[in-house]
Every structure is written in structure tokens, then in C-alpha cells.
Amino acid sequence: MxxxxxxxxxxxxxxxxxxxxxxxxxxxxxxxxxxxxxxxxxxxxxxxxxxxxxxxxxxxxxxxxxxxxxxxxxxxxxxxxxxxxxxxxxxxxxxxxxxxxxxxxxxxxxxxxxxxxxxxxxxxxxxxxxxxxxxxxxxxxxxxxxxxxxxxxxxxxxxxxxxxxxxxxxxxxxxxxxxxxxxxxxxxxxxxxxxxxxxxxxxxxYDYEEYHEVNFQSQFTMGYIGNFYGMAVPGNLFNAFSELIEEGRLPRNSRIKIVGNSLKLDIPDKIASNVVQYEAVPHEEAIRISMTEVDVLLMVHKSGRKGVYSGKLFDYLATNKPILALYDPNDVVAPLLAETKAGFIVDEADKEGIKDMMMKCYRIWKNKEVLPRDWDKIRQYSxxxxxxxxxxxxxxxxxxxxx
Known part of the structure; x- marks a missing residue:
């Protein structure tokens, strides 16, 4: 045909x-x-x-x-x-x-x-x-x-x-x-x-080979790959990250690596040196960065728009890195993360909850743990x-x- x-x-x-x-x-x-x-x-x-x-x-x-x-x-x-x-x-x-x-x-x-x-x-x-x-x-x-x-x-x-x-x-x-x-x-x-x-x-x-190897950065690094736009607003993400560093709960050299964002971001002065931004890269390079240059993969989306997975969720799935989704816990992302065992979800408006989840991800990095992903479930999302x-x-x- x-x-x-x-x-x-x-x-x-x-x-x-x-x-x-x-x-x-x-x-x-x-x-x-x-x-x-x-x-x-x-x-x-x-x-x-x-x-x-x-x-x-x-x-x-x-x-x-x-x-x-x-x-x-x-x-x-x-x-x-x-x-x-x-x-x-x-x-x-x-x-x-x-x-x-x-x-x-x-x-x-x-x-x-x-x-x-x-x-x-x-x-x-x-x-x-x-x-x-x-x-x-x-x-x-x-x-x-x-x-x-x-x-x-x-x-x-x-x-x-x-x-x-x-x-x-x-x-x-x-x-x-x-x-x-x-x-x-x-x-x-x-x-x-x-x-x-x-x-x-x-x-x-996702449309790349599963990556089962796990490498840990020398300093705790969370990554966001792509643009912040519309309902993807990182204000609470940055504030929670800043407070954890100020409280001494995260190391002062912890980082958030942002790749491909073209919009101006309001980054608190206290973490200006901790948030590193890079220009957009080809998709294959973005996947490589997700696999090898970060310890946690971030998603951000305000509640109020139902049924939105975000394309980056699937790009993150087969990297074998924990996904931290600042998303509506009652929407479609939550059951997908639960069934694949690929990460955690917290409401984008819940700053204290975000801090708790960041600390959970930090302990995984510190202890060099690997999430028990369900690869059979993940493969259905290729x-x-x-x-x-x-x-x-x-x-x-x-x-x-x-x-």
C-alpha cells in the first residue's frame, strides 16, 4: 500500500x-x-x-x-x-x-x-x-x-x-x-x-537502544533536556534546589544542567553558579547527555492540562537514570512511572514535596544505587x-x- x-x-x-x-x-x-x-x-x-x-x-x-x-x-x-x-x-x-x-x-x-x-x-x-x-x-x-x-x-x-x-x-x-x-x-x-x-x-x-549501564557524576547533577515553555515553569524547582543547598542538605557543588532551553529563566542568585545552561544540540547528542552526564532527569509541568506525557518522558525512559517528574500526581505520568519503576512524581506546586524527592534522588546518587526498572514494561513505549x-x-x- x-x-x-x-x-x-x-x-x-x-x-x-x-x-x-x-x-x-x-x-x-x-x-x-x-x-x-x-x-x-x-x-x-x-x-x-x-x-x-x-x-x-x-x-x-x-x-x-x-x-x-x-x-x-x-x-x-x-x-x-x-x-x-x-x-x-x-x-x-x-x-x-x-x-x-x-x-x-x-x-x-x-x-x-x-x-x-x-x-x-x-x-x-x-x-x-x-x-x-x-x-x-x-x-x-x-x-x-x-x-x-x-x-x-x-x-x-x-x-x-x-x-x-x-x-x-x-x-x-x-x-x-x-x-x-x-x-x-x-x-x-x-x-x-x-x-x-x-x-x-x-x-x-523512545527510538534508541536501551542503555543499561549506569555512571555517576563526581558531583550530584540533575538534568533538564529541552525548552521550558507554557506550563513548564521551573520556579519551584529552582527554589527547592536553592533551599536544600542553603540548608546544607545538598552539597554546595550540586548542579542542574539545562540543555536546549531558549527562554530567559529567573534563576535565584544563590544558585546562579549551580545552574548551567547549554544551547540546543541534535537529538542524538541530547540522548547521550541524558545517559552519561547527569544523575537525575527532570520533568516540569504545572497541573491543569490533562493527558500530557511530554515527549521527554519517553526519551528519558530507557536511559536507566531516575526520572523526577514535577507533574500532576493524578495524571497519566504517575501510573506510567509506577508501572515502569523508572522514577518519582511530585506536584509541581508542592515545594516541600519537591525537596523530599530531590533528597531521595540525592541518596540514590550518594549510595550509587540503580532503580529496579521494569524493562519489559519500558519496551512497550519504544x-x-x-x-x-x-x-x-x-x-x-x-x-x-x-x-
Missing amino acids: NILIVTQRFYPYNRIASFRINSFAKYFREAGYSVTVVTEGERDEAVNWNGCDVHYIKDPIMTQMQCNKFVRENKKWVPRRALRALETRILWGGPCIWRAKAYKKIEELFQKNNFDIVLSSYGPLAPHVLVMKLLKRGYKFFWIADMRDEMSKHPLNTKLRTYRFAIYERKILAKADLVVSVSKPIIDDFKTMCSHGRFLEVKNG RRNQIQILLDYLSEVFCRGNN
């Missing part, structure tokens, strides 16, 4: 959102499907990636990589970014020039191929809008809408953004042959907006095994259709 993937984020874009779609393409191809990808790139070109035909379409106004660079360099209102901001406020379906160029390429590909399946990814809207246009023009295929996270119900949306997204969201949910998302709570929310049950939970996951859930579903659907 032939599969077309329409996405704005794909390799080499160095973000969790692209790693998910990379894995769809990679493991669809390994399963024997013919895979074509239409995505955004730094130039218009066609390449072969892991056996997949990838067509990169450049957005002449601003690419995602350019936008990230402007954010890192604090170039907030260069003309191109101002134009993109204006376009975002006026247009509902995503960047208009990129959409036009991408649709033209997609129609060219449809003239050459009979695509059985089209998968569109969260963009949040542009890829789904392109597929709905194909349907309107009469093209026939099985549509998988990978919603990934919430759309209209994201708690950080403005009222206008919520209203706009809800209009498209209901159309996507109604028209897609299958809707995929990362967690049951998010799927349950989507179900309230439509009358069908065509949903499938496909989590994110990207290969998560994509297999979708492959099994498709095999059943198409076999049933042929019968």
Missing part, C-alpha cells in the same frame, strides 16, 4: 513534534509500505530518507527553523516575523503560501500515485486543512488525522484561538477515518465533539512498538475491507 504523510515538521527539524512523524514514516516503511512525505523545509527539494520519498516545500515568508533562530536571538519583530504574525491573525488554516505550494505538490503526487492512506499531523491546522481540500476535490483514500495533543481545549489558547480551532476541529474529527492521539484523556475530550468512536491511542516513545499499534489497526481494517 502507498502512504502519503503531510506534515510541517519532519527531519531534520530538531523537535519532539518531528520525531513523532519521523517514526511514523520510518516504521511504515519498515513494515513494507511505500511512504511519501510532503513537509516544510529550508529549500524546495526531493530527497530519500530511510527509504521514504520526502518532498520539502519552503515557506518563503519564514520557516520553522528561521522562527526558532529569531526566538533564540531575541529578534522579535524583524519584517518576516511581523508578516507571519499578521498572517496568523488573519488566516485560520495556517501559512497560506506554504499551503498553496504544498497542495500543488500533493496534487502532482496524486497524479503519479494511488495513495491508499493519507496521514496528516498536528501543525496545528495546515496539514489537516490540506487533506480536507483533497477530500473536497474528490480524492479517495483512508485518512488518519494525527491530532497528537489537544487543539481547541488547550488551556493556553486565547478565546479567539479556541473559537477558531473548534470550527476546524469538529470538521477534522467528523471527516477522518481514524483519529490518533497520544493519551486516553485527550481522546476522551475529542469524543465529546463527535458521534463516532474511530480513535486510537498511539503514544510518543516508538517501534507504539507505531505497531497503528500498523495492526490498519492491517485489520484493510483485511476486513478486502473480505
Whole structure:
């Protein structure tokens, strides 16, 4: 069968959102499907990636990589970014020039191929809008809408953004042959907006070899890999860490290593020298750092947004390092950590609880202990095994259709 993937984020874009779609393409191809990808790139070109035909379409106004660079360099209102901001406020379906160029390429590909399946990814809207246009023009295929996270119900949306997204969201949910998302709570929310049950939970996951060796740093080091954003606010993390050092419960040379954060952080003066920040690195290097240069892996997320695992959780799982999740103890991360025995969870708002958990992690480091991870449970969260859930579903659907 032939599969077309329409996405704005794909390799080499160095973000969790692209790693998910990379894995769809990679493991669809390994399963024997013919895979074509239409995505955004730094130039218009066609390449072969892991056996997949990838067509990169450049957005002449601003690419995602350019936008990230402007954010890192604090170039907030260069003309191109101002134009993109204006376009975002006026247009509902995503960047208009990129959409036009991408649709033209997609129609060219449809003239050459009979695509059985089209998968569109969260963009949040542009890829789904392109597929709905194909349907309107009469093209026939099985549509998988990978919603990934919430759309209209994201708690950080403005009222206008919520209203706009809800209009498209209901159309996507109604028209897609299958809707995929990362967690049951998010799927349950989507179900309230439509009358069908065509949903499938496909989590994110890790895509590297398990690392069973354990090394301990010469000074106690906790690590956070990635950006602080939205509801990931490190204030209580820093305050708890500062107080433990001030109280003499943690050594004064203890460290927090932050890799890849581009936002300005409010770090207390007392621990300014203890918090070390590094620029973003390729994903493979970030995994290596997680495995070999820290003793504890940190996650931070305020309560109030249900069903969010965070991509870094799965990247952390197979490193054999304790995970300390400052997360809602009543949400999805808690049972996953419990079943895999990979770490600990404490409410991000509970500073005293954070201090207790930090001390627990410190004692593990001091005593050179290793958590008794359940590797069989962990392996179900590899990207290969998560994509297999979708492959099994498709095999059943198409076999049933042929019968």
C-alpha cells in the first residue's frame, strides 16, 4: 500500500513534534509500505530518507527553523516575523503560501500515485486543512488525522484561538477515518465533539537502544533536556534546589544542567553558579547527555492540562537514570512511572514535596544505587512498538475491507 504523510515538521527539524512523524514514516516503511512525505523545509527539494520519498516545500515568508533562530536571538519583530504574525491573525488554516505550494505538490503526487492512506499531523491546522481540500476535490483514500495533543481545549489558547480551532476541529474529527492521539484523556475530550468512536491511542516513545549501564557524576547533577515553555515553569524547582543547598542538605557543588532551553529563566542568585545552561544540540547528542552526564532527569509541568506525557518522558525512559517528574500526581505520568519503576512524581506546586524527592534522588546518587526498572514494561513505549499499534489497526481494517 502507498502512504502519503503531510506534515510541517519532519527531519531534520530538531523537535519532539518531528520525531513523532519521523517514526511514523520510518516504521511504515519498515513494515513494507511505500511512504511519501510532503513537509516544510529550508529549500524546495526531493530527497530519500530511510527509504521514504520526502518532498520539502519552503515557506518563503519564514520557516520553522528561521522562527526558532529569531526566538533564540531575541529578534522579535524583524519584517518576516511581523508578516507571519499578521498572517496568523488573519488566516485560520495556517501559512497560506506554504499551503498553496504544498497542495500543488500533493496534487502532482496524486497524479503519479494511488495513495491508499493519507496521514496528516498536528501543525496545528495546515496539514489537516490540506487533506480536507483533497477530500473536497474528490480524492479517495483512508485518512488518519494525527491530532497528537489537544487543539481547541488547550488551556493556553486565547478565546479567539479556541473559537477558531473548534470550527476546524469538529470538521477534522467528523471527516477522518481514524483519529490518533497520544493519551486516553485527550481522546476522551475529542469524543465529546463527535458521534463516532474511530480513535486510537498511539503514544510518543523512545527510538534508541536501551542503555543499561549506569555512571555517576563526581558531583550530584540533575538534568533538564529541552525548552521550558507554557506550563513548564521551573520556579519551584529552582527554589527547592536553592533551599536544600542553603540548608546544607545538598552539597554546595550540586548542579542542574539545562540543555536546549531558549527562554530567559529567573534563576535565584544563590544558585546562579549551580545552574548551567547549554544551547540546543541534535537529538542524538541530547540522548547521550541524558545517559552519561547527569544523575537525575527532570520533568516540569504545572497541573491543569490533562493527558500530557511530554515527549521527554519517553526519551528519558530507557536511559536507566531516575526520572523526577514535577507533574500532576493524578495524571497519566504517575501510573506510567509506577508501572515502569523508572522514577518519582511530585506536584509541581508542592515545594516541600519537591525537596523530599530531590533528597531521595540525592541518596540514590550518594549510595550509587540503580532503580529496579521494569524493562519489559519500558519496551512497550519504544516508538517501534507504539507505531505497531497503528500498523495492526490498519492491517485489520484493510483485511476486513478486502473480505
